[in-house]
Amino acid sequence: MEACENGNNVVSSSYIVSKMLTEKAVLEFGAKNGLEVVSLILPLVVGPFICPNMPSSVYMALAMILGDDSMYKYLSTIYMVHVDDAANALIFLFEYAHAHGRYICSSDQVSFHQIYQLLSQRYPDFHISLPNNLRETRNDDVKLSGLSSRKLLDAGFKFKYGINEMYDGAISCCKDKGFL
Numbered sequence: 001m002e003a004c005e006n007g008n009n010v011v012s013s014s015y016i017v018s019k020m021l022t023e024k025a026v027l028e029f030g031a032k033n034g035l036e037v038v039s040l041i042l043p044l045v046v047g048p049f050i051c052p053n054m055p056s057s058v059y060m061a062l063a064m065i066l067g068d069d070s071m072y073k074y075l076s077t078i079y080m081v082h083v084d085d086a087a088n089a090l091i092f093l094f095e096y097a098h099a100h101g102r103y104i105c106s107s108d109q110v111s112f113h114q115i116y117q118l119l120s121q122r123y124p125d126f127h128i129s130l131p132n133n134l135r136e137t138r139n140d141d142v143k144l145s146g147l148s149s150r151k152l153l154d155a156g157f158k159f160k161y162g163i164n165e166m167y168d169g170a171i172s173c174c175k176d177k178g179f180l
Helices: 002-006 013-032 056-061 069-075 083-095 112-122 150-154 163-176
Strands: 038-041 044-046 077-082 101-104 108-111
Touching (some): 077 083, 101 150
Parallel strands (some): 038 101
């Protein structure tokens, strides 16, 4: 809730609060009416997209390639999932007879420097550089949280895509649409 209250989130506070309040309302409605509610919590969804504009999650993931260093502060450590895995997880939970409660759907947790290393090695044509103040921060300086997709995995779901496919799909799509 702190991220919502301090207004420093790249995704507007009203968006985050509306998602939280909607889930809360659905859970309350389900409890009041004897309905089992299942929710899927998605992190940054990255990969190819069909909409005409670049989704904000893809923009954030590609901030280093796009040269938007104002977004770097949001990339200290992020959870990500490929768009196809997110869709497959929804289908999986619809079909899973024992689904109940909340499920987190995140295949990867990466730090800013892991993203930088991946992008600079995998896509050298983009010439990504780090500002001086970020060169001194190391991966082991970043505290990773305990957010986990264990419940989803224990139910039998399997992620098919990793971070490489997320970025490959997003970059290819952005090139095709003229964003890169």
